[in-house]
Amino acid sequence: MEAFINHRGLVAPLDRANVDTDAIIPKQFLKSIKRTGFGPNLFDEWRYLDHGEPGQDCSRRPLNPDFVLNQDRYQGASILLARRNFGCGSSREHAPWALLDFGIRALVAPSYADIFYNNSFKNGLLPVVLPEETVDRLFQAVETSPGYTLEVDLPAQVVRTPEGEELAFGIDEFRKHMLLEGLDEIGLTLQHADAIRAYEQRRRTEAPWLFAAREGSGT
Amino acid sequence: MSGKTLYDKLWDSHVVRNNPDGTAIIYIDRHLVHEVTSPQAFEGLRLADRRPWRIDANLAVADHNVPTTDRSAGISDPVSRLQVDTLDSNCRTYGITEFDMNDPRQGIVHVIGPEQGATLPGMTVVCGDSHTSTHGALGALAQGIGTSEVEHVLATQTLVQQKSRSMLVRVNGELGPGVTAKDMVLAIIGRIGTAGGTGYAIEFGGDAIRSLSMEGRMTVCNMAIEAGARCGLIAVDDVTIEYFRGRPFAPRGELWERAVAYWRTLHSDADAEFERVVELDAATIEPQVSWGTSPEMVAPVGGKVPNPFSETDDTRRQSIARALDYMALEPETPITDIPVDKVFIGSCTNSRIEDLRAAAEVIRGRRVADSVRLAMVVPGSGLVKRAAEAEGLDRVFLDAGFEWREPGCSMCLAMNADRLEPGERCASTSNRNFEGRQGQGGRTHLVSPPMAAAAAIAGHFVDVRTF
Numbered sequence: 064m065e066a067f068i069n070h071r072g073l074v075a076p077l078d079r080a081n082v083d084t085d086a087i088i089p090k091q092f093l094k095s096i097k098r099t100g101f102g103p104n105l106f107d108e109w110r111y112l113d114h115g116e117p118g119q120d121c122s123r124r125p126l127n128p129d130f131v132l133n134q135d136r137y138q139g140a141s142i143l144l145a146r147r148n149f150g151c152g153s154s155r156e157h158a159p160w161a162l163l164d165f166g167i168r169a170l171v172a173p174s175y176a177d178i179f180y181n182n183s184f185k186n187g188l189l190p191v192v193l194p195e196e197t198v199d200r201l202f203q204a205v206e207t208s209p210g211y212t213l214e215v216d217l218p219a220q221v222v223r224t225p226e227g228e229e230l231a232f233g234i235d236e237f238r239k240h241m242l243l244e245g246l247d248e249i250g251l252t253l254q255h256a257d258a259i260r261a262y263e264q265r266r267r268t269e270a271p272w273l274f275a276a277r278e279g280s281g282t
Numbered sequence: 283m284s285g286k287t288l289y290d291k292l293w294d295s296h297v298v299r300n301n302p303d304g305t306a307i308i309y310i311d312r313h314l315v316h317e318v319t320s321p322q323a324f325e326g327l328r329l330a331d332r333r334p335w336r337i338d339a340n341l342a343v344a345d346h347n348v349p350t351t352d353r354s355a356g357i358s359d360p361v362s363r364l365q366v367d368t369l370d371s372n373c374r375t376y377g378i379t380e381f382d383m384n385d386p387r388q389g390i391v392h393v394i395g396p397e398q399g400a401t402l403p404g405m406t407v408v409c410g411d412s413h414t415s416t417h418g419a420l421g422a423l424a425q426g427i428g429t430s431e432v433e434h435v436l437a438t439q440t441l442v443q444q445k446s447r448s449m450l451v452r453v454n455g456e457l458g459p460g461v462t463a464k465d466m467v468l469a470i471i472g473r474i475g476t477a478g479g480t481g482y483a484i485e486f487g488g489d490a491i492r493s494l495s496m497e498g499r500m501t502v503c504n505m506a507i508e509a510g511a512r513c514g515l516i517a518v519d520d521v522t523i524e525y526f527r528g529r530p531f532a533p534r535g536e537l538w539e540r541a542v543a544y545w546r547t548l549h550s551d552a553d554a555e556f557e558r559v560v561e562l563d564a565a566t567i568e569p570q571v572s573w574g575t576s577p578e579m580v581a582p583v584g585g586k587v588p589n590p591f592s593e594t595d596d597t598r599r600q601s602i603a604r605a606l607d608y609m610a611l612e613p614e615t616p617i618t619d620i621p622v623d624k625v626f627i628g629s630c631t632n633s634r635i636e637d638l639r640a641a642a643e644v645i646r647g648r649r650v651a652d653s654v655r656l657a658m659v660v661p662g663s664g665l666v667k668r669a670a671e672a673e674g675l676d677r678v679f680l681d682a683g684f685e686w687r688e689p690g691c692s693m694c695l696a697m698n699a700d701r702l703e704p705g706e707r708c709a710s711t712s713n714r715n716f717e718g719r720q721g722q723g724g725r726t727h728l729v730s731p732p733m734a735a736a737a738a739i740a741g742h743f744v745d746v747r748t749f
């Protein structure tokens with residue numbers, strides 16, 4: 064996984080609540096068996112005027128001029144400002160993959176859905192939680208000042224505004240550490256392989272039916 | 283000290299190790315695998331030169347992409363076919379049990395798990411699919427995970443997690459006639475909102491939950507994720523235990539007796555404390571119809587579509603206005619004035635035998651309205667389909683003008699050929715009414731199977747209790 068330490072970037076505001084993962088990356092693109100290449104189809108139904116299908120050349124499709132990420136002033140944005148309960152719905156990890164592939168490195172919102180929040184960390188995408196009033200204020204700032212950037216500083220756990228204001232955010236120690244180091248979580252867990260084996264052995268005696276997995280083998 | 287919740291008991295019995303940072307390594311008893319969220323995980327394993335930790339803990343099935351029409355010619359969409367073929371070949375390579383597309387036991391992953399007894403009370407169950415919460419109805423700790431976690435579970439048989447907070451949703455009293463588990467869970471989501479359960483494990487309790495069948499309980503837990511909770515739970519009782527007797531993967535003989543003795547302990551202690559408690563009175567719940575683009579946007583069938591101008595919170599007002607615009611509905615339209623173009627009875631929420639019986643009951647001897655372009659029933663599994671045919675339910679649906687299809691996810695998410703066209707309005711027994719969920723530009727109204735059936739006959743929503 065790619066590490067996340069510090070990132071300054073242009074902010075794009077997505078002003079709607081409960082943005083679901085079906086909207087972030089519609090299902091027809093989930094047929095891919097790869098982790099990359101989802102960027103051109105990020106927010107596909109909002110971003111283009113036609114119906115998107117896998118394998119199209121997206122550079123030739125008609126863009127929806129009203130959609131925020133299509134506006135000139137937000138080209139090259141790498142921080143997405145969003146509203147409450149961002150990423151609700153399906154567990155598809157294609158949602159963080161698509162955001163990253165598009166070039167988004169950090170999100171700022173008042174809250175996220177659990178599975179999406181978790182999936183983001185696994186991919187080096189940092190979902191920052193700030194209070195609703197602060198997010199409101201940032202929406203106003205972004206809209207009134209073209210070229211508005213933010214700096215997300217993970218070690219210090221602050222978001223810095225261009226005026227130098229520091230907005231503190233919370234994050235679990237575990238997730239922070241994994242992101243800062245870009246660690247392979249499977250490798251870390253496998254350091255405890257003996258504990259897993261010991262647990263399994265104990266459970267085989269305590270609850271043997273859990274290990275009689277094949278059909279009819281419980282007899 | 284207060285007693286333990288059901289969630290505490292399930293969690294505690296699966297902790298492999300408590301990490302110093304407050305997370306824990308949790309052992310996973312059953313991993314369900316489907317074609318959409320697994321290919322990248324298997325690829326990750328291969329790239330890191332790792333093997334699955336415990337092959338027999340996995341059970342795979344193709345469900346999201348499969349056609350619901352004649353399958354003898356295979357899948358015609360090459361992209362869908364590649365995904366299903368990839369699952370088949372990964373399962374073959376590692377020796378994972380798979381119900382392939384033509385297996386008589388094939389079906390939606392959350393229908394076949396309990397049906398086979400492959401998911402059992404007391405287990406930890408995961409799947410790369412958010413509706414894994416369904417299996418919580420059995421008294422299992424069941425959670426949806428992303429693809430990185432699918433790979434983690436394949437490689438280590440564990441997950442690294444932080445314990446959730448606990449919420450009890452208690453539904454007291456009795457549901458009225460014609461009101462189903464689906465109406466109950468829609469009413470709950472309408473009450474607490476789609477983020478109401480975020481960070482919580484929700485246990486559903488109370489008389490109204492206790493008197494539900496296993497099918498009804500699965501419907502309720504299925505939609506826990508729609509309330510933001512990664513898992514929903516219901517305590518084990520006689521209904522649970524009887525449901526599992528004789529299922530193919532369930533224990534038998536002496537092991538069955540031992541398992542049952544343990545399962546009987548799977549309930550919250552009388553003095554257990556929850557961090558949040560929500561109470562509802564079942565008798566006040568009417569059949570529900572969703573009118574918007576989020577499952578919390580529901581109204582009782584006797585009600586009206588809301589008016590955004592009566593909402594004071596800005597974000598909510600905008601959400602309502604946007605939803606009405608997408609749904610092409612005027613504020614304050616009576617729910618029963620909303621016409622439907624298509625009707626879908628299926629999905630992991632409502633495609634079990636009891637759901638099909640309840641829908642058939644409404645339809646028997648009637649005809650689908652001429653204005654309805656397509657009404658379809660997609661059973662949750664091959665076994666549900668055969669059971670329904672043995673009871674003659676297929677005839678009831680076919681005679682009324684419904685299509686009777688092969689099992690799979692189908693128009694719940696429209697990854698196969700079954701979908702809404704732009705602007706089409708659907709009465710659907712599925713779980714998500716997001717924009718474009720059932721096809722780009724499609725408009726979904728979430729309802730129970732009897733309500734969907736009645737809408738098919740009438741051509742618009744009607745109160746099934748007086749239909």
Ligand code: SF4
Binds near residue numbers: 345346413631694713
């Ligand atoms: S039926 Fe729908 S919700 Fe259920 S697993 Fe399939 S796509 Fe997901």
